[in-house]
Amino acid sequence: MKGTRRAMSATVLALAMVGMAAGSAAQTDEEFEKIFPFLGHWDAQVSSPDGQDRGNCGGQPGDYGEKLVNCTMPVGRLPLNSRALAWLQYGDQLQSPTQADCAQIGSPAILGDGAIFISAYPGRVITEHPSNPWHVTRTVWMKGTGPQPLPGELFQHGLSRGRFDGNDLVIETTHFTFDPDGIDDHLRMASSVRKKVTERYRLIDDTNLRLIITLEDPTFLTRPFTYAFVFTKAGTDGPRQGWRQCDAESARREQEYSYPATKYLDAR
């Protein structure tokens, strides 16, 4: 009997601790009302009919004059500084972490790569970005919750914090690692640890969403760059976690066999 009472007390204490921990992140009815219209599966209207000729990288040719495609932003209007232009001269496809070595693409490229699935929990919003060959999942910390990074602590997808500005869901992401493909992987334009991505999700109506993206990176851009995508609510209940085990050996071989040429002959 005494043991049972002790076990019950422990259970109550544990529940109380969980409740206290969750207290600061509890979702009020008002917050739920605000996030609810954003929940679900949104398809980006950024693909051409065959799904391949998206973007054309603003007309920017590759190292051999080839037509680069699948850029996920209007890179032709990027305010690149002279350091960035020098980077473009230096880079090649075989040093691209995403194209040659299966690394996930980062923000903001991932935001225009097809679809976004948004779900929410008290204190956090989850955004999923299904693509081939990745399925990127991000946690957006709301109301000041989430980790407090140490000075100099950086993350591949950054640290995302969200809030509501009126009815807009605004997500600000900082604390990125240096990323050789961090502005756009098909353009092969890098981003620095000073990168900041601001996403503003604004509902046009019940089934259409405008995502306004502002990219800042003083290391490579002369000024902040803003562009937007329109998403439509998809008729499914969301993307399935597919088998997304990217094969780096095969991805690299695709570059070596099929890219027009090799830029650095002594470094494969």
Add this chain to the structure above:
Amino acid sequence: MKLCFVAAFAVMSAVLAVPATAHHSFNTFFDMSRTIAIEGVVTSFRLVSPHSEMLVDVPDARGKAVAWRITARTGAVNARREGWKPEDFIGKKVKVEGNPTRRVGGTAMTAGVVTFVEGGRVVCLGGCPGGPPVE
């Protein structure tokens, strides 16, 4: 009961068949405006992402086998849904039609249609009618 099962399966298939968006770019690597054909023996077929790949030994003018790399226009998930099995391909003589690499003198292409020389079975590796979604 059987009808219900078929209907449920159809709905499930429609949901599961929502294609992932293509990310790696075919146009950058392959000349999609040209079609070529090769004939040889399959030595390897791997169901991987971003794109499944097949190696085919093609005899050159002197009869020496040259390895051609065939890039399917879809990844591992769709390849498995299509029921592709490496053992059904490896060792078989095939004709492959597709778009050639942009690398001058390169021995690669993206397929396209694969026709088994013996038996005439035809398999679409993506980008042709009846094939899996391009990704």
